[in-house]
Every structure is written in structure tokens, then in C-alpha cells.
Amino acid sequence: MLSLGIVGLPNVGKSTLFNALTSAGALVANYPFATIEPNTGVVEVPDARLARIAEFVLPQRILPATVQFVDIAGLVKGASQGEGLGNQFLGTIREVDAVVQVVRCFDDDDIQHVMGGVDPARDRNIVNTELALADLASIEKRLDKAQRAARTGEAQAKLEKGLLERLVAALSDGFMARTVVPTEEERPIYRGFNMLTAKPTLYAANVHEDDLAHGNAHVERLRAALVEDGEQADIVIFSAKVEAELAELPLEDRAAFLEALGVAESGLDRLARAAYHILGLQSYFTAGEKEVRAWTVRRGARGPEAAGVIHSDFEKGFIRAETVSYDDFVRVGGWKPAREQGLARAEGKEYVVQDGDVMLFRFNT
Numbered sequence: 389m390l391s392l393g394i395v396g397l398p399n400v401g402k403s404t405l406f407n408a409l410t411s412a413g414a415l416v417a418n419y420p421f422a423t424i425e426p427n428t429g430v431v432e433v434p435d436a437r438l439a440r441i442a443e444f445v446l447p448q449r450i451l452p453a454t455v456q457f458v459d460i461a462g463l464v465k466g467a468s469q470g471e472g473l474g475n476q477f478l479g480t481i482r483e484v485d486a487v488v489q490v491v492r493c494f495d496d497d498d499i500q501h502v503m504g505g506v507d508p509a510r511d512r513n514i515v516n517t518e519l520a521l522a523d524l525a526s527i528e529k530r531l532d533k534a535q536r537a538a539r540t541g542e543a544q545a546k547l548e549k550g551l552l553e554r555l556v557a558a559l560s561d562g563f564m565a566r567t568v569v570p571t572e573e574e575r576p577i578y579r580g581f582n583m584l585t586a587k588p589t590l591y592a593a594n595v596h597e598d599d600l601a602h603g604n605a606h607v608e609r610l611r612a613a614l615v616e617d618g619e620q621a622d623i624v625i626f627s628a629k630v631e632a633e634l635a636e637l638p639l640e641d642r643a644a645f646l647e648a649l650g651v652a653e654s655g656l657d658r659l660a661r662a663a664y665h666i667l668g669l670q671s672y673f674t675a676g677e678k679e680v681r682a683w684t685v686r687r688g689a690r691g692p693e694a695a696g697v698i699h700s701d702f703e704k705g706f707i708r709a710e711t712v713s714y715d716d717f718v719r720v721g722g723w724k725p726a727r728e729q730g731l732a733r734a735e736g737k738e739y740v741v742q743d744g745d746v747m748l749f750r751f752n753t
Contacts, residue, residue: 389430389454389455389456390453390454390455390456390485390486390663390667390669390684391455391456391457391458391483391484391485391486392455392456392457392458392484392485392486392487392488392659392663393458393460393480393481393483393484393486393487393488394406394457394458394459394460394488394490394592395460395481395487395488395489395490395515396489396490396491396492396511396515397492397501397502397503397511397514397515398502399492399499399500399501399502400490400491400492400511400594401490401492401594401628402459402460402490403427403459404628404629404631404632405490405592405594405626405628405631405655406427406429406457406459407632407635408628408631408632408634408635408655408656409429409431409457409631409635409655409656409659427458427459428456428457428458428459429456429457429459430454430455430456430457431454431455431456431457431656431660432452432453432454433452433453433454433455433660433671433682434452434654434656434657434660435452435453435671435682437671437673437682437714437718437744438450438452438673438680438681438682440718441673441675441680441714441717441718441746442675442680443718444675444717444718444721444722444723445675445676445677445680445722445723446677447675447676447677447678447679447680448677448678448679449678449679449680450679450680450681451679451680451681451682452681452682453671453682453683453684455660455663457488458480458483458484460480460481478518478519478522478584481519481584481587482582482584484587485587485588485667486587486588486589486590486663486666486667487587487588487589487590488589488590488591488592488659488663489512489515489589489590489591489592490592490594491508491511491512491591491592491593491594491610492506492508492511492594492606493506493508493593493594493595493599493603493604493606493607493610493625494506494594494595494596494599494604494606496596506606507609508593508606508607508609508610508613509609509610509612509613512591512610512613513613516564516585517562519564519584519585520559520562520563520564520565520584520585521559522584523555523559523565523583523584523585523586524556524559524560526581526583527552527555527556527559527565527581527583528556530548530552530581531549531552531553531556534548534549534552535549537549547573547574547577548577550574551568551570551574551577551578554568555568555581555583559585564585564586564619565581565583565584565585565586566585566586566587566588566589567618588666588667589621589666590621590622590623590624590659590662590663590666591610591614591621591622591623591624592623592624592626592655592659593606593607593610593623593624593625593626594626594627594628595607595625595626595627596627596629597627597629597630597649599625599627600625600626600627600630600649600650600651601649601650601651602650603625607623607625610623611623621666622662622665622666624655624658624659624662626655626658626659627655630649630655631654631655631656633645634646634654642654664684667686668686668687668688669684669685669686669687670684670685670686670687670741670742670743670744671683671684671685671743671744672685672694672741672742672743672744672745672746672747673714673744673745673746673747674698674746674747674748675717675722675723675746675748676748683697683698684697685697685741687743688740689740689741690737690738690739690740690741691706691708691709691735691736691737691738691739691741691749692706692737693741694709694741694747695709695749695751698749701751701753702749702751704751705751705752705753706737706749706750706751707750707751707752708734708735708736708749708750709734709735709739709747709748709749709750710732710733710734710735710747710748710749710750711732711733711734711735711739711745711746711747711748712726712731712732712733712745712746713731713742713744713745713746714744714745714746715744716731717731717746723748
């Protein structure tokens with residue numbers, strides 16, 4: 389399951405966002421470290437295509453894809469040296485697939501800011517610096533061992549040493565580990581380092597509801613900081629307050645509520661889409677009488693890999709996948725007319741799965 393870690397300085401709206409997304413009731417309080425142990429919640433990823441597919445299949449149940457959100461304790465300056473809850477924070481963040489850094493982009497005298505005032509560029513820099521310093525300390529220890537091993541002439545040790553030297557240089561200069569691009573040979577080693585600053589990151593700019601549709605000067609400052617640093621990352625504008633209100637509304641009233649604020653989608657929808665984008669993911673569907681279900685798979689995955697998301701036996705025994713595009717499936721009205729009109733294709737092991745494919749796998753056990 390895709391796991392997203394919600395991080396940021398204390399009092400920027402992390403736990404309020406988490407509560408709204410998961411309805412988990414995490415503690416929300418106006419003081420640092422209200423979150424001590426990480427809170428975890430599983431959220432369904434909204435996808436309107438599921439309901440459309442179900443109209444033609446009439447399944448017993450509909451199962452969306454899911455995302456796990458982890459609300460991690462607020463990070464403070466000095467976390468890489470153990471300040472605040474630094475060591476615990478950094479240990480938890482290593483376990484997630486991607487990072488959602490919540491940045492405060494609203495002014496409110498009633499909500500204290502741990503740094504004394506609102507400055508999203510500074511706040512982002514504090515968080516990223518602490519993550520980079522923690523990575524640097526870890527990588528320097530590895531480099532010392534790799535240098536000793538490389539003296540023996542072992543090819544793998546020499547390869548690791550070269551990669552580690554490039555990482556130390558980048559991190560020492562204030563760059564994130566993700567700016568160092570490994571070679572094909574180095575890629576497995578790179579992944580094994582599990583660096584904090586190598587994780588895909590997106591920024592969630594928390595604004596007042598009046599700024600939800602178009603952002604504000606704080607958001608523009610954050611955007612400018614990304615450009616200045618050459619970081620290509622998505623910024624999702626959201627309002628933790630709006631998300632909290634939205635979570636309490638009946639489903640049928642939510643669209644009108646969002647429309648009145650000038651937006652078409654909730655923060656969850658936009659965060660999920662942005663997360664899929666930065667992780668290179670997409671959805672395909674299975675559709676039968678028992679269930680219509682969305683499955684998450686990486687872009688570029690071939691048929692057997694997609695089958696393996698359901699069960700490893702499907703991948704091992706893969707024969708072929710009967711496949712219809714989503715557009716064709718709903719246009720003609722389901723499996724039967726799709727087959728009759730020649731729109732259901734028998735795809736083999738080399739087929740590259742497309743976003744929205746409706747698939748039925750054939751396999752040997």
C-alpha cells in the first residue's frame with residue numbers, strides 16, 4: 389500500500405489535515421509536539437471511474453485504491469542532532485514511500501508559529517536541512533566503511549564508494565540526495581541507502597479558505613523558493629480548516645460546498661493525484677459480479693507485474709490479460725458488448741498497462 393508521511397514544523401496544520409483525511413481523531417492542539425507517536429490512517433482514493441464501471445457490472449461491492457497517511461511529530465531545528473523528537477521523527481519518515489511536507493501559508497495571531505512568524509521558504513528550508521543533515525551523517529558512516537572495503541579492489545565496494553562520495557559532496561553543499569542520479573549499476577545500492585532526501589516530496593500549502601482557489605503571497609514565496617533551488621516538486625494548495633469541515637458534511641453536499649469556495653476537488657483528491665504523479669503510479673481496474681476494484685501499479689508496468697499486485701501467483705502463472713480501455717468499457721456498456729465489438733483484447737506478457745485499463749487475468753496455478 390502506498391504510504392505518505394505528513395511532515396512539517398509544529399503548528400502548520402499537519403494533524404488537522406490528517407484528521408480530515410482519515411477521520412482518525414488525532415490530537416489537534418495549539419502547542420508544539422501535540423503529535424508524539426505517529427498516527428496512521430488508511431484513506432480511500434476517490435475515483436469517479438469506479439462508479440461508472442459498476443453501472444454495467446452491478447457488483448456486490450466497490451473497492452477503491454487506498455493510501456496510508458502517517459502523521460509524524462513536528463520537526464524542529466536541530467532534529468538531526470536529536471532536538472525535539474528528532475530521532476523518532478527521522479526514523480518514522482524512513483518507512484514511507486513519499487513525503488507530504490505541510491507548509492503554513494496563512495496568517496493567524498491566535499495560532500502560534502514555532503519560529504515566531506510565517507515564512508514558508510524558511511520553514512521548508514529548516515525541514516529539508518534537517519533531513520539532509522541526517523542523511524549526511526548516515527552516508528558519511530557508510531563512506532568510511534566503503535573506503536576501507538574498496539582498498540581490497542572489490543568491484544562492488546569501489547562502485548559504492550564512488551556513489552557515496554558524490555552523495556556526500558551534494559549533501560555537504562546543501563543539495564538533496566535526490567539530485568544525485570545513480571547509474572543503472574548504482575541504482576540498487578542507492579535504493580538500499582533509504583535516504584530521507586531521496587524520497588519523492590510534494591508540498592501542501594495550508595491557506596485560509598479565502599485563498600483556496602488562487603493561493604496568496606505566501607504560496608508564491610514557496611513556489612519561488614522551489615524555483616531558486618531547482619526543485620521540481622508539486623505544490624498542492626489546501627485549507628486544513630476546509631478539509632475538516634468537508635469531512636463532516638454528507639457526501640451529497642460536498643460538491644456544492646467546494647464549488648462555493650471556487651474549487652472542484654477536495655484536498656484529498658489533489659494530494660492523492662499529486663502523490664501518484666511523483667511516484668509514477670497509475671490505476672487499473674478489475675470488474676466482475678463480486679467486485680469492481682481499483683489497483684495501483686507503476687506506470688510502465690507490464691501485464692504480469694500488474695497481475696502480481698493482486699497476488700504473486702497471478703504473476704508467476706500469467707498467461708494473458710483480457711483488456712478493455714476504460715473509455716471503451718463505459719461507452720459500449722461492459723464486458724459483453726466490448727467482446728462482441730472486438731474491443732476486448734488478449735494482451736500478453738509484453739503488454740504495457742495503461743491508466744484506466746479494465747483487466748481480466750488468465751493464469752496457471
